[in-house]
Amino acid sequence: MTEAAALIRAAAGDAPVRLGLILGSGLGHLAQTVNGPAIPYADLPGFPHIGVSGHNPHLHVGTLHGIRVAVFGAREHYYENGNPAAMRPALETLKALGAPDLILTNAAGSLRPDIRPGDLMLLCDHINYNGLNPLIGEPTDARFVPMTDAHSPHLRAALQAAAQAEGIPLPQGTYCWYSGPSFETPAEIRMLKTLGGDAVGMSTVPEVILARFLGLNVAAISTITNMAAGLSDEAISHAHTKAMAPLGAAKLERILRHFLTNLR
Ligand code: HPA
Numbered sequence: 624m625t626e627a628a629a630l631i632r633a634a635a636g637d638a639p640v641r642l643g644l645i646l647g648s649g650l651g652h653l654a655q656t657v658n659g660p661a662i663p664y665a666d667l668p669g670f671p672h673i674g675v676s677g678h679n680p681h682l683h684v685g686t687l688h689g690i691r692v693a694v695f696g697a698r699e700h701y702y703e704n705g706n707p708a709a710m711r712p713a714l715e716t717l718k719a720l721g722a723p724d725l726i727l728t729n730a731a732g733s734l735r736p737d738i739r740p741g742d743l744m745l746l747c748d749h750i751n752y753n754g755l756n757p758l759i760g761e762p763t764d765a766r767f768v769p770m771t772d773a774h775s776p777h778l779r780a781a782l783q784a785a786a787q788a789e790g791i792p793l794p795q796g797t798y799c800w801y802s803g804p805s806f807e808t809p810a811e812i813r814m815l816k817t818l819g820g821d822a823v824g825m826s827t828v829p830e831v832i833l834a835r836f837l838g839l840n841v842a843a844i845s846t847i848t849n850m851a852a853g854l855s856d857e858a859i860s861h862a863h864t865k866a867m868a869p870l871g872a873a874k875l876e877r878i879l880r881h882f883l884t885n886l887r
Contacts, residue, residue, distance in 0.1 A: 635684035639721030647729035649868020659685015669712025671699030708757035731824035732851035778842035796821025800828035809853025846871030
């Protein structure tokens with residue numbers, strides 16, 4: 624067990640966690656409704672020190688719709704310190720708390736005309752365009768993680784069923800990881816479209832790799848905050864991302880609540 628896991632158990636009880644949830648930009652409301660303590664990342668050894676505005680660096684451990692959850696209010700992005708494995712200790716802690724499943728959320732730009740700002744996209748696959756990997760330096764053979772079906776077909780089906788029950792469209796698509804913190808150029812977006820990408824963002828992919836390494840089932844949903852560079856007249860900015868995230872966040876929250884209600 625990690626030192627952080629022991630501290631979390633002391634603060635929030637020993638019952639195993641059923642589900643981990645990492646919240647992206649502007650998606651923090653759900654965390655506030657967890658029935659349990661909010662533990663500052665600063666108190667948890669190995670957890671990241673978060674510097675991005677619009678994020679809430681607390682781990683909320685408790686129940687949500689009767690399910691024991693660990694909700695991560697913030698993540699460290701690669702662009703903060705150049706460490707693709709920044710979330711490894713946090714995810715190892717989730718594993719130590721007993722969680723079999725992990726849901727990731729993020730804000731992303733759309734490459735598809737039929738997926739607009741305010742819409743959601745379920746990741747069916749991803750392109751690690753950075754070529755960075757959080758497992759570089761991992762000495763064991765466990766580093767050779769298969770990435771076929773990395774985005775759990777079982778969790779995706781459950782999320783789609785929840786979306787359908789709520790009457791919310793949830794198209795699936797391929798997410799491209801670009802390091803940031805600068806946004807992409809229009810030429811880069813044309814390239815990503817050619818490569819088969821449907822959305823672009825600055826997170827999630829290293830966490831999917833780490834989750835699979837740790838044996839966690841993982842699925843991810845993007846809230847689309849903008850059309851990617853060159854695909855609309857709108858100016859792209861972090862302020863715009865933060866302002867637009869709540870549009871999709873309300874729908875995402877309904878899907879996640881429905882999903883939790885049906886989780887066993
Ligand atoms: N590009 C990268 N990351 C993003 C975007 C984008 O257009 N929108 C929100 N996060």
